[in-house]
Amino acid sequence: MISGLDTKIIGKKIVHFETTDSTNLYAKKLVDAGAKEGTVVVSDVQTRGRGRKDRYWSSPKGGLWFSIILYPKISPEKGMQITMSSSVVIAESIKEITGLNPIIKWPNDLLINGKKVCGVLTEIESKDDEINYAIVGIGINVNNELEPELNSIATTLKEESKIELSTTDLLKLILENFDRILSKTPESIRKSWLSYSKIIGKKVQVKEDENMLIGIVSNVDNKGCLILDTVEGPVKILSGDISYL
Ligand code: BTN
Numbered sequence: 001m002i003s004g005l006d007t008k009i010i011g012k013k014i015v016h017f018e019t020t021d022s023t024n025l026y027a028k029k030l031v032d033a034g035a036k037e038g039t040v041v042v043s044d045v046q047t048r049g050r051g052r053k054d055r056y057w058s059s060p061k062g063g064l065w066f067s068i069i070l071y072p073k074i075s076p077e078k079g080m081q082i083t084m085s086s087s088v089v090i091a092e093s094i095k096e097i098t099g100l101n102p103i104i105k106w107p108n109d110l111l112i113n114g115k116k117v118c119g120v121l122t123e124i125e126s127k128d129d130e131i132n133y134a135i136v137g138i139g140i141n142v143n144n145e146l147e148p149e150l151n152s153i154a155t156t157l158k159e160e161s162k163i164e165l166s167t168t169d170l171l172k173l174i175l176e177n178f179d180r181i182l183s184k185t186p187e188s189i190r191k192s193w194l195s196y197s198k199i200i201g202k203k204v205q206v207k208e209d210e211n212m213l214i215g216i217v218s219n220v221d222n223k224g225c226l227i228l229d230t231v232e233g234p235v236k237i238l239s240g241d242i243s244y245l
Contacts, residue, residue: 001014005176007176009038010179017042017044018043024067024121027069038069042171043059043066050121052121064139066137068178079124082124087104097170105199106199106220106242112157113155120137193220197220202217203245206241213230215229224238
């Protein structure tokens with residue numbers, strides 16, 4: 001499928017399906033079977049694509065739906081660094097290939113013109129103070145049709161660029177950029193992440209289960225936590241859904 005991939009670790013083995021339930025689920029089976037770091041699972045269509053919090057992820061033909069297996073040597077509390085790295089890689093790659101300017105929306109979305117174009121679902125299993133594996137599932141709306149109810153909140157690269165992109169070329173670029181980011185320091189990844197997110201100083205509402213907080217984002221640390229200045233003082237947030245106010 002991809003030829004001439006220039007990477008050291010990522011994509012040395014690529015498993016391609018026309019249809020599978022979820023590339024994250026298949027990647028987990030490969031982990032159990034001892035798959036090597038950097039193995040990629042990609043599917044043209046997913047019948048049970050999953051998003052964060054077990055939400056349904058629409059994955060018809062024309063989109064880019066794939067997962068990368070990693071065995072990162074970082075402590076589980078730094079797991080968000082993996083999502084941050086992935087978001088930076090995707091933002092860079094989309095910018096490079098389309099000239100569009102994606103914005104990273106904490107914690108794991110990419111937006112173009114305020115609409116979601118990509119989501120990242122990182123699934124980590126850890127024991128004691130070590131990560132056993134991380135599966136980074138990436139879904140990008142490229143040339144696919146959106147379900148009507150998603151039209152007001154989501155977009156595709158085709159819609160934004162008016163060009164039908166090759167999903168293979170985009171995947172190749174993402175895998176190459178992913179390979180390169182593995183050797184970068186958390187601080188330089190954080191800086192790139194901040195440059196694509198433009199979140200510092202923004203007033204946001206964060207919802208996590210039944211809890212809701214409003215505040216101004218004063219920082220995002222290199223573990224990916226949002227530091228929110230609220231009326232009751234600074235609060236550190238590890239996960240949740242944000243909306244800009
Ligand atoms: C989100 O925004 O909630 C994350 C969406 C992640 C979707 C991708 S598509 C490839 C991989 N396989 C899945 O089932 N989910 C992820």
